Amino acid sequence: MTHSLRFFSLATAVFLATPVRSLAAVGDGTPQDTNLVFVGRWDTSSPSAPHSYWGGAYIRTGFTGNSLSVKLGKSVDLAITIDGRPPVIKRGANGTVSLASGLASGDHTIKLVARFQNDEIIFQGFVLASGGKTFAPPKSKALIEFVGNSITSGSKTTNGNISAYAWLTGEALGVDRTAISFPGITLTKDYHYTFGGAPTLGQEAQYFKTGTPPLYNVNSTINSKDWDFRRYTPDLVVINLGANDRLVPVPSATFRASYVNFLKNLRSKLPQAHVFVMRPYGGHFGTEAESVVKELSSAGDSRLHFINTSGWLVNSDYDADGLHPSDAGQIKATEKLVQVLRPYIDAIPVTATPRQPSPHSNRLRLTPNLSLTFSAAGRNMPRGTPITLPSQEGTTP
Numbered sequence: 240m241t242h243s244l245r246f247f248s249l250a251t252a253v254f255l256a257t258p259v260r261s262l263a264a265v266g267d268g269t270p271q272d273t274n275l276v277f278v279g280r281w282d283t284s285s286p287s288a289p290h291s292y293w294g295g296a297y298i299r300t301g302f303t304g305n306s307l308s309v310k311l312g313k314s315v316d317l318a319i320t321i322d323g324r325p326p327v328i329k330r331g332a333n334g335t336v337s338l339a340s341g342l343a344s345g346d347h348t349i350k351l352v353a354r355f356q357n358d359e360i361i362f363q364g365f366v367l368a369s370g371g372k373t374f375a376p377p378k379s380k381a382l383i384e385f386v387g388n389s390i391t392s393g394s395k396t397t398n399g400n401i402s403a404y405a406w407l408t409g410e411a412l413g414v415d416r417t418a419i420s421f422p423g424i425t426l427t428k429d430y431h432y433t434f435g436g437a438p439t440l441g442q443e444a445q446y447f448k449t450g451t452p453p454l455y456n457v458n459s460t461i462n463s464k465d466w467d468f469r470r471y472t473p474d475l476v477v478i479n480l481g482a483n484d485r486l487v488p489v490p491s492a493t494f495r496a497s498y499v500n501f502l503k504n505l506r507s508k509l510p511q512a513h514v515f516v517m518r519p520y521g522g523h524f525g526t527e528a529e530s531v532v533k534e535l536s537s538a539g540d541s542r543l544h545f546i547n548t549s550g551w552l553v554n555s556d557y558d559a560d561g562l563h564p565s566d567a568g569q570i571k572a573t574e575k576l577v578q579v580l581r582p583y584i585d586a587i588p589v590t591a592t593p594r595q596p597s598p599h600s601n602r603l604r605l606t607p608n609l610s611l612t613f614s615a616a617g618r619n620m621p622r623g624t625p626i627t628l629p630s631q632e633g634t635t636p
Contacts (some may be wrong), residue, residue, distance in 0.1 A: 279418075288362065387478065426501060
């Protein structure tokens with residue numbers, strides 16, 4: 240059966256404002272512009288150059304004028320969506336980079352995305368056309384935070400994070416999403432692969448940091464600052480971990496104990512979020528993960544859920560390595576996950592007050608327009624427009 244995922248790319252908003260934005264004029268496109276909203280983990284200690292971490296972090300805003308450029312502080316692969324069109328990929332973007340030109344007069348929207356695992360945006364501002372200005376984009380009803388490894392990051396897909404189920408699920412549901420994920424990362428903090436570039440700290444510890452993990456035998460600058468969970472508050476957290484722990488391998492009892500510790504620490508930071516523990520698609524430590532959810536649920540955590548993914552994917556849905564879903568496999572997984580999460584998104588009041596308001600937050604909400612259609616018969620879902628693969632600028636992956 241051919242699965243064709245369809246969606247309408249909404250001008251969904253993102254959030255996480257820099258604390259110093261009051262110093263800038265609204266609408267000028269600088270990092271302090273309050274019409275610019277950031278999603279994901281951004282280090283804003285340098286007010287003139289916010290720095291993103293973890294692939295899939297992005298900036299959204301509306302703007303007027305017939306062109307738009309961006310000033311960047313380092314080389315990065317970007318995915319750019321203008322007015323909800325299929326993303327364009329710019330590889331090795333650095334300095335002042337044109338994002339769009341020859342646009343019609345009127346209002347436009349931009350989503351500027353860090354494409355994959357090591358892509359970090361050092362954002363120094365948008366360059367607007369003469370007479371152009373920014374405006375606040377539509378508001379998002381909810382935020383989903385995804386926690387995972389290479390599968391959540393979209394390894395072996397056409398375009399990394401934006402081809403992965405985490406990104407596609409947010410697009411399909413019309414809500415914001417983050418991906419705190421990195422290829423090769425384990426859950427268990429004291430176990431890792433020993434090949435060059437492998438993460439050396441599992442999500443049990445790394446999830447609570449601002450930056451991505453230190454890498455084995457690689458000299459890199461790591462942002463090891465603790466993440467300030469007051470910066471944004473996800474409504475849903477979806478965790479897909481265990482495959483790398485099984486392959487390293489981590490002892491079963493150790494993995495289970497690490498999962499208990501991780502979920503307890505996560506709950507202390509996000510007391511109101513619905514947390515979903517997925518059975519890894521390949522079943523790696525799925526039994527252990529399910530038993531942890533049952534234990535903690537029985538102990539009183541009523542917002543903790545297990546997602547049994549058995550049967551979601553078959554061999555033909557994977558890359559040749561048999562571990563990573565292909566583009567089609569990621570879409571198929573998205574189809575299944577959307578059906579699980581949709582009721583929880585629907586239950587969130589559109590006018591809900593942010594659970595952790597901050598004088599520096601710019602938490603935006605959007606009335607949901609869940610324009611998602613699958614080709615599988617019997618799905619009672621609104622219609623949308625077909626997903627198309629992004630166009631490329633630069634070299635092939």
